[in-house]
Amino acid sequence: MSGVTLRNVTKTFGAVKVIKGVDIEIGEGEFCVFVGPSGCGKSTLLRMIAGLEETTGGDIEIGGRRVNDLDPKDRGAAMVFQTYALYPHMDVARNMGFGLRMNGWPKDEVDRRVQEAARILQLEPYLDRKPKALSGGQRQRVAIGRAIVRDPEVFLFDEPLSNLDAELRVATRLEIAKLHGTLGNSTMVYVTHDQVEAMTLADKIVVLRDGRVEQVGPPMELYRNPANLFVAGFIGSPKMNFVELSSGAMPDGTPVAQTGTARTLGFRADALRRSADGPLAGTVSVVEQLGDAVFAHFRTPWGQELVARFDPGTEIRAGEELRFDIAGPRHLFDADGQAMDAALRPAA
Amino acid sequence: MADATMGRTARAPARREAMVSPRARRTITSVVLAVLCAVWVYPIVWMISASFKTNNEIFGDTGLIPDAPTVENYARAWSEANIGRYFFNTMFVTVGSVVVTVIATALMGYVLGRRRFPGRGLLMGLMVFTLFIPQGYTIIPVFELLTTAGLGQSLWGLMLATCGHSVVIFTLLFAGYFAQMPKELEEASRMDGVGPVKTFWYVMLPLSKPIVVTVVVLQTLQAWNDFLLPLVITLANPDLRTLSVGVYSFRGEHFIDWGGMNAASAITIIPIVILFLFLQRYFIDGLAGAVKG
Ligand SMILES: Nc1ncnc2c1ncn2[C@@H]1O[C@H](COP(=O)(O)OP(=O)(O)O)[C@@H](O)[C@H]1O
Ligand SMILES: [Mg+2]
Numbered sequence: 001m002s003g004v005t006l007r008n009v010t011k012t013f014g015a016v017k018v019i020k021g022v023d024i025e026i027g028e029g030e031f032c033v034f035v036g037p038s039g040c041g042k043s044t045l046l047r048m049i050a051g052l053e054e055t056t057g058g059d060i061e062i063g064g065r066r067v068n069d070l071d072p073k074d075r076g077a078a079m080v081f082q083t084y085a086l087y088p089h090m091d092v093a094r095n096m097g098f099g100l101r102m103n104g105w106p107k108d109e110v111d112r113r114v115q116e117a118a119r120i121l122q123l124e125p126y127l128d129r130k131p132k133a134l135s136g137g138q139r140q141r142v143a144i145g146r147a148i149v150r151d152p153e154v155f156l157f158d159e160p161l162s163n164l165d166a167e168l169r170v171a172t173r174l175e176i177a178k179l180h181g182t183l184g185n186s187t188m189v190y191v192t193h194d195q196v197e198a199m200t201l202a203d204k205i206v207v208l209r210d211g212r213v214e215q216v217g218p219p220m221e222l223y224r225n226p227a228n229l230f231v232a233g234f235i236g237s238p239k240m241n242f243v244e245l246s247s248g249a250m251p252d253g254t255p256v257a258q259t260g261t262a263r264t265l266g267f268r269a270d271a272l273r274r275s276a277d278g279p280l281a282g283t284v285s286v287v288e289q290l291g292d293a294v295f296a297h298f299r300t301p302w303g304q305e306l307v308a309r310f311d312p313g314t315e316i317r318a319g320e321e322l323r324f325d326i327a328g329p330r331h332l333f334d335a336d337g338q339a340m341d342a343a344l345r346p347a348a
Numbered sequence: 349m350a351d352a353t354m355g356r357t358a359r360a361p362a363r364r365e366a367m368v369s370p371r372a373r374r375t376i377t378s379v380v381l382a383v384l385c386a387v388w389v390y391p392i393v394w395m396i397s398a399s400f401k402t403n404n405e406i407f408g409d410t411g412l413i414p415d416a417p418t419v420e421n422y423a424r425a426w427s428e429a430n431i432g433r434y435f436f437n438t439m440f441v442t443v444g445s446v447v448v449t450v451i452a453t454a455l456m457g458y459v460l461g462r463r464r465f466p467g468r469g470l471l472m473g474l475m476v477f478t479l480f481i482p483q484g485y486t487i488i489p490v491f492e493l494l495t496t497a498g499l500g501q502s503l504w505g506l507m508l509a510t511c512g513h514s515v516v517i518f519t520l521l522f523a524g525y526f527a528q529m530p531k532e533l534e535e536a537s538r539m540d541g542v543g544p545v546k547t548f549w550y551v552m553l554p555l556s557k558p559i560v561v562t563v564v565v566l567q568t569l570q571a572w573n574d575f576l577l578p579l580v581i582t583l584a585n586p587d588l589r590t591l592s593v594g595v596y597s598f599r600g601e602h603f604i605d606w607g608g609m610n611a612a613s614a615i616t617i618i619p620i621v622i623l624f625l626f627l628q629r630y631f632i633d634g635l636a637g638a639v640k641g
Contacts, residue, residue: 073540081532081535083532085530087555098537098542099537099539099541099542146536150540
């Protein structure tokens, strides 16, 4: 078992630079999630680790071995594709055992591994079905089983849940988290554009944007201390509220204490408390009842839409005028969008 | 498309009332189709009928049912006219050319459909261009080529030449089909450590079954019914004749054995009819799939 190291990795397609110098260190047995908006280069990076795309520059190491010039099959990595990529004409058992059998493994060893994978993934009743006769979730499990039988050092997942419906997505997400526990110390690299998946699955999140790493860290670290505006806006749901500051005041002139030279003030929905003399005013436009929380979207005097979280059961109606205190953690960003010294933030 | 459908359903009732009832319309359609079908099938029925008549009766205008059915024509065709031998030749040419054509065009189609390489467009353009050259102009050069290769007087040569007829069409069929397959299949197989040849053989080729069946059927028909090419190649060598050429040889200098010719023709088409009965579903699926893809 082994980790993955990317050192100043770049990738160009023709004249277009898609990966612009990425350094990532993934520890052995770690569950690492690449997250970022669509088109930021997540899949490309994963495929470079897999060996499906050539590396233009930099080094990729798996288990301390430089693998840049190795064939995919020699890298010790197995990949689970977004579209499952099951062989439609083979039944589940053959799908999972195909690679091993083609490489001359003895039949009973292949069967043993397929059985073992089927047991872990609860696929035993379906071993002789074709992919066509399986549900989306079952197909996904077969795709994972195909990776498991190879007993790889590194598992690579490219948006494995995005073709499933919402309910199944949550269930399969749990399965994958369990699987990481079951398979003990195998390293997993998981790509998604969904920050909820990233938050729930990852030991370590890598936030990517436009071919660059924006921030690396454990989920809660990224949630509490986003390094810049992009990460702050990307991680967490609902999205963090941002208010432009000029000389320490909000657009309507209300001063905000202890903001120094910050250009942007950020605070999450749950940082707001209703308060009759709070600095932030707004007219409620939409109320979302989520059962365990109430989100009130409100419009500020300068016309910005912000969102506040209330405890379940709170009665709020659209059209209501509210005032808020920023009681929870505040995030300050300079003119370049970089987070400013934590010392400026009052303790939460 | 949604618009068109809606427009049709909205207007249809009014139109239907003005015309005949749906049932009457179905009946009319059936009758018209039956008549067309009869016209289509008549020559074959006549041929089968004539193959059971004596040469005298064929010209006696006795209708489709033979007065005194006889299998003598078949016996004569099979032994005296050497149809048995021709049958074997045709079988050899057909089976051989089908095997060669399927493998060759699937491989070419695979590369053309899935690999980008310099000159790919030019190559495909040239291939399509050859479609516009009539067979008559190429037959002599093909014969030359076979003679140069020392195959001018052998069944192998005839078989190889027969492969050439529709290679371009078949290759394009395969290329179109392979081109629309998701690239993840190959990538999954690559991650599994399976090489390109095995991936082609165990993953891509089985998945192209509809095209394989289409090519098998079309090439079988082509090879089995081919006339001009085997005629030219076997001119000097009657032993190599195929059925279609063999049937033609019933036309003697002064006398045409119509009964024998019809019996031989019937023998000729039986395998094709059987093949089509077995494969028609796959065949139609394949063509539909190819057009769609
Ligand atoms: N084979 C390719 N040729 C050219 N451009 C590509 C290719 N693959 C991906 N790209 C481009 O690289 C960028 C990143 O793609 P991708 O890694 O798939 O993004 P993500 O998975 O984060 O959505 C996109 O702008 C995409 O258009
Ligand atoms: Mg992607």
